[in-house]
Amino acid sequence: MNLHSGVNAAPxxxxxxxHYVGWxxxxxxxxxxxxxxxxVLVFLLAVLLPFPKGRGRR
Amino acid sequence: MSTELESESADPGTSAExxxxxxxxxxxxxxxALRRRAVRALPPDKLLPDTQxxxxxxxxxxxxxxxxxxxxxxLASGCVLAIEGPAWWRTSNVGHYFNSLHLWSVExxxxxxxxxxxxxxxxxxxxxxxxxxxxTGAVAFVGSVGTAFTGYLIQQNLDSQWIATQAKDGLNSxxxxxxxxxxxxxxxxxxxxxxxxxxxxVLVVVHLLLVRRRGIVPPLPLxxxxxxxxxxxxxxxxxxxxxx
Numbered sequence: 001m002n003l004h005s006g007v008n009a010a011p012x013x014x015x016x017x018x019h020y021v022g023w024x025x026x027x028x029x030x031x032x033x034x035x036x037x038x039x040v041l042v043f044l045l046a047v048l049l050p051f052p053k054g055r056g057r058r
Numbered sequence: 059m060s061t062e063l064e065s066e067s068a069d070p071g072t073s074a075e076x077x078x079x080x081x082x083x084x085x086x087x088x089x090x091a092l093r094r095r096a097v098r099a100l101p102p103d104k105l106l107p108d109t110q111x112x113x114x115x116x117x118x119x120x121x122x123x124x125x126x127x128x129x130x131x132x133l134a135s136g137c138v139l140a141i142e143g144p145a146w147w148r149t150s151n152v153g154h155y156f157n158s159l160h161l162w163s164v165e166x167x168x169x170x171x172x173x174x175x176x177x178x179x180x181x182x183x184x185x186x187x188x189x190x191x192x193x194t195g196a197v198a199f200v201g202s203v204g205t206a207f208t209g210y211l212i213q214q215n216l217d218s219q220w221i222a223t224q225a226k227d228g229l230n231s232x233x234x235x236x237x238x239x240x241x242x243x244x245x246x247x248x249x250x251x252x253x254x255x256x257x258x259x260v261l262v263v264v265h266l267l268l269v270r271r272r273g274i275v276p277p278l279p280l281x282x283x284x285x286x287x288x289x290x291x292x293x294x295x296x297x298x299x300x301x302x
Contacts, residue, residue, distance in 0.1 A: 035169070039169055039172055039173060042169075042173055043118075043173045043176050043177070045117070046116075046117035046118045046120070046121065046173065046177070047116075047117070047118055047177075049117055051115045051116050051117055053115070
Protein backbone atom coordinates (compact mmCIF):
# COMPACT_ATOMS: atom_id res chain seq x y z
CA MET A 1 0.00 0.00 0.00
CA ASN A 2 1.32 3.40 -0.93
CA LEU A 3 1.80 5.47 2.22
CA HIS A 4 1.08 8.76 0.44
CA SER A 5 -2.21 7.57 -0.95
CA GLY A 6 -3.33 6.65 2.57
CA VAL A 7 -2.23 9.99 4.01
CA ASN A 8 -3.60 12.09 1.19
CA ALA A 9 -6.91 10.27 0.83
CA ALA A 10 -9.80 12.61 1.62
CA PRO A 11 -12.50 11.33 3.96
CA UNK A 12 -14.98 12.10 1.20
CA UNK A 13 -14.39 11.09 -2.41
CA UNK A 14 -13.87 14.41 -4.17
CA UNK A 15 -13.32 12.94 -7.66
CA UNK A 16 -16.64 13.57 -9.29
CA UNK A 17 -19.38 16.11 -9.69
CA UNK A 18 -20.52 17.90 -6.56
CA HIS A 19 -23.74 17.13 -4.75
CA TYR A 20 -26.44 19.77 -4.51
CA VAL A 21 -29.58 20.24 -2.49
CA GLY A 22 -32.34 22.70 -3.29
CA TRP A 23 -35.70 24.06 -2.25
CA UNK A 24 -37.64 25.76 -5.04
CA UNK A 25 -35.34 28.45 -6.49
CA UNK A 26 -32.76 28.05 -3.74
CA UNK A 27 -29.87 25.70 -4.49
CA UNK A 28 -26.66 25.08 -2.56
CA UNK A 29 -23.87 22.54 -2.73
CA UNK A 30 -23.59 20.05 0.11
CA UNK A 31 -20.02 21.26 0.70
CA UNK A 32 -21.09 24.88 1.18
CA UNK A 33 -24.07 23.86 3.30
CA UNK A 34 -21.76 21.77 5.51
CA UNK A 35 -19.42 24.74 6.03
CA UNK A 36 -22.35 26.99 6.98
CA UNK A 37 -23.77 24.42 9.41
CA UNK A 38 -20.33 23.98 11.02
CA UNK A 39 -19.98 27.78 11.39
CA VAL A 40 -23.39 28.05 13.05
CA LEU A 41 -22.41 25.21 15.44
CA VAL A 42 -19.12 26.94 16.25
CA PHE A 43 -21.01 30.17 16.93
CA LEU A 44 -23.47 28.45 19.27
CA LEU A 45 -20.65 26.63 21.10
CA ALA A 46 -18.75 29.94 21.47
CA VAL A 47 -21.81 31.52 23.07
CA LEU A 48 -22.77 28.60 25.29
CA LEU A 49 -19.50 26.97 26.40
CA PRO A 50 -17.94 28.43 29.57
CA PHE A 51 -14.59 30.14 29.17
CA PRO A 52 -11.80 28.64 31.30
CA LYS A 53 -10.74 30.79 34.23
CA GLY A 54 -7.11 31.86 33.98
CA ARG A 55 -4.72 32.55 36.82
CA GLY A 56 -5.43 35.85 38.54
CA ARG A 57 -8.83 36.18 36.91
CA ARG A 58 -11.91 36.30 39.09
CA MET B 59 10.50 66.30 47.77
CA SER B 60 7.45 68.40 48.27
CA THR B 61 9.52 71.55 47.81
CA GLU B 62 10.72 70.35 44.42
CA LEU B 63 7.22 69.57 43.31
CA GLU B 64 5.96 72.91 44.46
CA SER B 65 8.76 74.76 42.72
CA GLU B 66 8.09 72.86 39.48
CA SER B 67 4.41 73.54 39.59
CA ALA B 68 5.05 77.19 40.41
CA ASP B 69 7.06 77.71 37.21
CA PRO B 70 5.59 75.58 34.44
CA GLY B 71 7.35 77.51 31.74
CA THR B 72 10.77 76.16 32.70
CA SER B 73 10.03 72.71 34.11
CA ALA B 74 7.46 71.23 31.72
CA GLU B 75 8.43 69.55 28.46
CA UNK B 76 8.44 72.09 25.63
CA UNK B 77 6.12 69.99 23.50
CA UNK B 78 3.61 69.07 26.18
CA UNK B 79 -0.01 69.95 25.41
CA UNK B 80 -0.10 72.31 28.40
CA UNK B 81 2.28 74.73 26.68
CA UNK B 82 -0.18 75.61 23.99
CA UNK B 83 0.22 72.87 21.40
CA UNK B 84 2.12 74.88 18.79
CA UNK B 85 5.66 73.69 19.44
CA UNK B 86 7.19 70.83 17.49
CA UNK B 87 5.63 71.56 14.11
CA UNK B 88 3.20 69.18 12.44
CA UNK B 89 5.05 66.11 13.71
CA UNK B 90 4.69 67.30 17.30
CA ALA B 91 1.04 68.18 16.79
CA LEU B 92 0.40 64.78 15.22
CA ARG B 93 2.16 63.00 18.08
CA ARG B 94 0.22 64.92 20.73
CA ARG B 95 -3.03 64.15 18.96
CA ALA B 96 -2.16 60.47 18.61
CA VAL B 97 -1.15 60.17 22.28
CA ARG B 98 -4.33 61.98 23.34
CA ALA B 99 -6.46 59.62 21.25
CA LEU B 100 -4.57 56.47 22.21
CA PRO B 101 -2.41 56.71 25.34
CA PRO B 102 0.13 53.87 25.64
CA ASP B 103 -1.83 52.12 28.40
CA LYS B 104 -4.90 52.16 26.17
CA LEU B 105 -3.02 51.10 23.03
CA LEU B 106 -1.35 48.14 24.75
CA PRO B 107 -3.44 47.40 27.86
CA ASP B 108 -2.46 44.75 30.39
CA THR B 109 -5.99 44.25 31.69
CA GLN B 110 -9.31 43.71 29.98
CA UNK B 111 -12.90 43.85 31.22
CA UNK B 112 -14.11 40.76 33.05
CA UNK B 113 -16.92 40.24 30.53
CA UNK B 114 -14.32 39.47 27.85
CA UNK B 115 -13.91 35.97 29.36
CA UNK B 116 -16.13 34.37 26.72
CA UNK B 117 -15.30 32.29 23.66
CA UNK B 118 -17.23 34.68 21.43
CA UNK B 119 -14.64 37.39 22.14
CA UNK B 120 -11.87 35.09 20.84
CA UNK B 121 -12.98 35.20 17.20
CA UNK B 122 -11.65 38.69 16.54
CA UNK B 123 -8.09 37.71 17.34
CA UNK B 124 -8.54 34.37 15.54
CA UNK B 125 -9.50 36.36 12.44
CA UNK B 126 -6.44 38.55 12.86
CA UNK B 127 -4.14 35.53 13.29
CA UNK B 128 -5.54 33.88 10.16
CA UNK B 129 -5.15 37.19 8.29
CA UNK B 130 -1.44 37.32 9.20
CA UNK B 131 -0.96 33.76 7.88
CA UNK B 132 -2.78 34.77 4.68
CA LEU B 133 -0.46 37.74 4.21
CA ALA B 134 2.71 35.79 5.02
CA SER B 135 1.86 32.83 2.76
CA GLY B 136 0.80 35.25 0.00
CA CYS B 137 4.16 37.02 0.25
CA VAL B 138 5.99 33.70 -0.09
CA LEU B 139 3.88 32.80 -3.16
CA ALA B 140 4.60 36.21 -4.71
CA ILE B 141 8.34 35.86 -4.16
CA GLU B 142 8.62 32.32 -5.54
CA GLY B 143 6.12 32.54 -8.39
CA PRO B 144 3.61 30.18 -10.05
CA ALA B 145 6.19 27.78 -11.50
CA TRP B 146 7.30 27.03 -7.93
CA TRP B 147 3.90 26.67 -6.26
CA ARG B 148 2.64 24.41 -9.06
CA THR B 149 5.59 22.06 -9.43
CA SER B 150 7.30 21.63 -6.05
CA ASN B 151 6.04 19.98 -2.87
CA VAL B 152 6.88 23.01 -0.74
CA GLY B 153 5.14 25.21 -3.32
CA HIS B 154 2.04 23.03 -3.11
CA TYR B 155 2.20 23.30 0.66
CA PHE B 156 2.30 27.12 0.62
CA ASN B 157 -0.42 27.27 -2.01
CA SER B 158 -2.63 25.11 0.23
CA LEU B 159 -1.60 27.12 3.31
CA HIS B 160 -2.74 30.30 1.53
CA LEU B 161 -6.08 28.74 0.57
CA TRP B 162 -6.89 27.18 3.95
CA SER B 163 -5.82 30.22 5.96
CA VAL B 164 -8.23 32.24 3.81
CA GLU B 165 -10.98 29.69 4.49
CA UNK B 166 -10.36 30.00 8.23
CA UNK B 167 -10.04 33.81 7.97
CA UNK B 168 -13.45 34.11 6.34
CA UNK B 169 -15.08 31.60 8.71
CA UNK B 170 -13.67 33.25 11.85
CA UNK B 171 -14.63 36.67 10.50
CA UNK B 172 -18.23 35.61 9.88
CA UNK B 173 -18.57 34.15 13.41
CA UNK B 174 -17.01 37.40 14.74
CA UNK B 175 -19.53 39.36 12.66
CA UNK B 176 -22.47 37.31 13.98
CA UNK B 177 -21.29 37.78 17.55
CA UNK B 178 -20.90 41.54 17.18
CA UNK B 179 -24.19 41.90 15.30
CA UNK B 180 -26.23 40.14 17.99
CA UNK B 181 -24.30 42.14 20.62
CA UNK B 182 -25.17 45.43 18.85
CA UNK B 183 -21.48 46.23 18.92
CA UNK B 184 -21.99 49.71 17.46
CA UNK B 185 -23.19 50.95 20.86
CA UNK B 186 -21.18 53.50 22.83
CA UNK B 187 -19.73 55.55 19.95
CA UNK B 188 -18.43 52.39 18.27
CA UNK B 189 -20.20 53.01 14.95
CA UNK B 190 -16.94 53.59 13.08
CA UNK B 191 -15.49 50.38 14.55
CA UNK B 192 -18.52 48.50 13.21
CA UNK B 193 -18.35 50.22 9.80
CA THR B 194 -14.62 49.59 9.28
CA GLY B 195 -15.17 45.93 10.18
CA ALA B 196 -18.10 45.58 7.80
CA VAL B 197 -16.23 47.27 4.93
CA ALA B 198 -13.15 45.12 5.65
CA PHE B 199 -15.41 42.07 5.35
CA VAL B 200 -16.70 43.22 1.95
CA GLY B 201 -13.13 43.97 0.86
CA SER B 202 -12.07 40.50 1.98
CA VAL B 203 -14.82 38.93 -0.13
CA GLY B 204 -13.48 40.87 -3.13
CA THR B 205 -9.91 39.79 -2.37
CA ALA B 206 -10.95 36.14 -2.09
CA PHE B 207 -12.93 36.46 -5.32
CA THR B 208 -9.95 37.83 -7.26
CA GLY B 209 -7.83 35.08 -5.72
CA TYR B 210 -10.12 32.45 -7.23
CA LEU B 211 -9.95 34.30 -10.57
CA ILE B 212 -6.15 34.06 -10.83
CA GLN B 213 -5.79 30.31 -10.28
CA GLN B 214 -5.40 29.88 -14.08
CA ASN B 215 -7.43 26.69 -14.11
CA LEU B 216 -10.90 25.62 -15.23
CA ASP B 217 -12.41 26.86 -11.97
CA SER B 218 -11.10 30.39 -12.49
CA GLN B 219 -12.27 30.44 -16.12
CA TRP B 220 -15.72 29.29 -15.06
CA ILE B 221 -15.95 31.85 -12.24
CA ALA B 222 -14.73 34.67 -14.51
CA THR B 223 -17.13 33.94 -17.33
CA GLN B 224 -20.03 33.60 -14.93
CA ALA B 225 -19.15 36.80 -13.04
CA LYS B 226 -18.51 39.03 -16.05
CA ASP B 227 -22.18 39.24 -17.00
CA GLY B 228 -23.24 40.30 -13.53
CA LEU B 229 -20.47 42.87 -13.24
CA ASN B 230 -21.16 44.22 -16.75
CA SER B 231 -24.83 44.56 -15.92
CA UNK B 232 -24.03 46.95 -13.08
CA UNK B 233 -21.63 48.95 -15.24
CA UNK B 234 -18.25 48.23 -13.66
CA UNK B 235 -16.98 45.71 -16.19
CA UNK B 236 -14.92 48.34 -17.98
CA UNK B 237 -12.94 49.13 -14.84
CA UNK B 238 -13.04 45.73 -13.15
CA UNK B 239 -12.72 43.18 -15.95
CA UNK B 240 -12.73 39.67 -14.50
CA UNK B 241 -11.58 38.27 -17.87
CA UNK B 242 -8.40 40.36 -17.61
CA UNK B 243 -5.94 38.14 -15.77
CA UNK B 244 -3.26 40.80 -15.25
CA UNK B 245 -5.76 43.30 -13.84
CA UNK B 246 -7.23 40.72 -11.46
CA UNK B 247 -3.74 39.71 -10.32
CA UNK B 248 -2.93 43.34 -9.45
CA UNK B 249 -6.25 43.76 -7.63
CA UNK B 250 -5.55 40.57 -5.66
CA UNK B 251 -1.95 41.14 -4.63
CA UNK B 252 -1.76 44.97 -4.41
CA UNK B 253 -4.93 47.05 -4.29
CA UNK B 254 -7.33 44.93 -2.24
CA UNK B 255 -4.73 43.70 0.32
CA UNK B 256 -3.73 47.34 0.93
CA UNK B 257 -7.38 48.35 1.41
CA UNK B 258 -8.16 45.42 3.71
CA UNK B 259 -4.87 45.85 5.61
CA VAL B 260 -5.49 49.57 6.26
CA LEU B 261 -9.08 48.88 7.32
CA VAL B 262 -7.94 46.13 9.70
CA VAL B 263 -5.37 48.46 11.31
CA VAL B 264 -7.94 51.27 11.69
CA HIS B 265 -10.46 48.74 13.05
CA LEU B 266 -7.98 47.51 15.67
CA LEU B 267 -7.00 51.05 16.73
CA LEU B 268 -10.69 51.93 17.11
CA VAL B 269 -11.24 48.80 19.22
CA ARG B 270 -8.37 49.95 21.46
CA ARG B 271 -9.71 53.50 21.62
CA ARG B 272 -13.34 52.71 22.38
CA GLY B 273 -12.74 49.45 24.22
CA ILE B 274 -14.42 46.12 23.51
CA VAL B 275 -18.18 46.29 23.62
CA PRO B 276 -19.89 44.98 26.77
CA PRO B 277 -22.71 42.42 26.53
CA LEU B 278 -26.26 43.71 26.15
CA PRO B 279 -28.17 44.48 29.36
CA LEU B 280 -30.23 41.63 30.76
CA UNK B 281 -33.93 41.93 29.87
CA UNK B 282 -35.95 43.64 32.57
CA UNK B 283 -32.99 44.64 34.70
CA UNK B 284 -31.81 47.59 32.66
CA UNK B 285 -28.22 46.69 33.42
CA UNK B 286 -25.68 44.37 31.86
CA UNK B 287 -22.06 43.57 32.51
CA UNK B 288 -21.16 47.17 31.87
CA UNK B 289 -22.19 50.44 30.37
CA UNK B 290 -21.78 50.85 26.63
CA UNK B 291 -20.38 54.33 26.97
CA UNK B 292 -16.60 54.72 26.67
CA UNK B 293 -16.45 57.00 29.70
CA UNK B 294 -17.77 54.26 31.97
CA UNK B 295 -15.57 51.52 30.54
CA UNK B 296 -12.45 52.17 32.69
CA UNK B 297 -14.41 51.33 35.84
CA UNK B 298 -14.85 47.84 34.50
CA UNK B 299 -11.34 47.64 33.16
CA UNK B 300 -10.00 47.89 36.71
CA UNK B 301 -11.09 44.32 37.30
CA UNK B 302 -8.44 41.75 36.37
